Amino acid sequence: MRSGRAVAAEQSWRGVARYFSCCSRAWSRDSGVELVCGFLQHSGVYPDYTEEPSSLASGKPNVHNVTLLLSDWWGSGIVHAKVWISDSEDIYIGSANNDWKSLTQVKEVGVYLVGCPSIAKRLEIYFDNLWTLSSLNATVYSITVWDKIWQASRKVPCWSHFIPYRERCSSPLQHYVDTPHVDGYPILSDPDKFHVSLMTPGYNISSALQNSSYQTSYLSFAPPELLFEKFQSDEQAWVETIKSVPFGGTVRINTMDWLGESQYTKQTIYWSSLSSAISEVIFSKNATVNLLVAYWTHTLEGTEQYLKSLLYSNVLCKSSEYNKCHGKVAVKYYKVPGYMKTGAAFINGTATGNIYPAYTRVNHGKYAVSDVRAHIGTSNLVWDYFYTTAGVSFGTYHPGIVAQLQEIFDADWTSPYVVPVEPIAAA
Secondary structure, eight states: OOSSOEEEEESOEESOHHHHHHHHHHHHSSOOEEEEEEOOSSTTTTTGGGHHHHHHHTTOTTEEEEEEOTHHHHSSOOBOOOEEEETTTEEEEESOOEEHHHHHSSBOOEEEEOSOHHHHHHHHHHHHHHHHHHHSOHHHHEEEEEETTTTEEEEEETTOTTSOGGGOOOOOSTTOOOOSSOSSOOOOSSOOOEEOOOOOTTOOOOGGGOSGGGSEEEEEEESGGGOOTTOEEHHHHHHHHHHTOOTTOEEEEEESOBOSBOSSOSSOOBOOHHHHHHHHHHHHSOOEEEEEEEOSTTOOTTHHHHHHHHHTHHHHHTSSTTOOOOOEEEEEEEOOTTGGGBSOSEETTEEOOOOBOSSOSSBOOOEEEOSSOEEEESOOBSTHHHHTSBEEEEEEOOHHHHHHHHHHHHHHHTSTTEEEOOOOOOO
């Protein structure tokens, strides 16, 4: 780290001795550094994981650490964003948590941008808004309402667009834009984007491609109550990446979790945004969609049923002589070797045969790439990650990043570690 301001938003920060040592040395110098950590309120994660970041900050007046519990604001959720910003110029956005297991035993994907102040400074607004939340009394600024969009009673910040306009409070967050006459957060027709020149190592772009349309990039954020200016929601960015596929083109999607419903809400919320987008491009654009989902010891119950439901689009596509549908969707599980040997080595003195730590040996990346657009995020593809959980994505039409992300996906798609998900037999 250079002297200046460095910030990090994280779900977990634990057991990274090298990071701890490097950060301690850097932060002992005269450089302003801030660290924000968000933690789960259950499963033994919070408050245990606050010890290490608190130790990092202890005795260093230029280092600040806060814990933000999003469950106080949305009833559930965590700071799931994995973001680093240095000197308002360099940023990292990706799937990896800052812990030893994520960096050595888990398959991850991220993007590192150097010398991009226009993007970094907008990302800092999101970070600063998370920081602001940690200082506010959630009891005063949140309310339980009937969300008629998602047909559920749930807790939201009092400035949420899921609250009728005249009943909302003023947002305490910087650059927040309140919009009357809408329920929820409709799709933006012209979200904020960046027109910056990006260089990709090892990938040469012809001069003919060096124009603004190929340099367009964007940021997207979740949950929608943390949106600012004219930036789009993370859900919109995922959907529009799928729909960016040209006629007859291919969309590649990689995720750890896939579920067509909520995971942590009291009332189960049905969620079809991504599966509908996939079916739409299969039907109307004759597109091919390849979906790669992690299979491990913590695969969510119901995942396979929702995947098989998605695969039934192939049957519906050819269900009538009037259909002119020639698209298709294919789904595979990715199994990291050793995923069945994770967990405690001994339980009550008895050897288990496990040789890897718990919650490892999994394909943890979250990204999508069409023939023209790449999207790299931090959110699993489950409703909660878009509406109650802090997440960030970077997307771009830059052909170098698109090509490299396609290569990453294709290597996994054709690897010996994948197993096709079998479709439901047609009646």
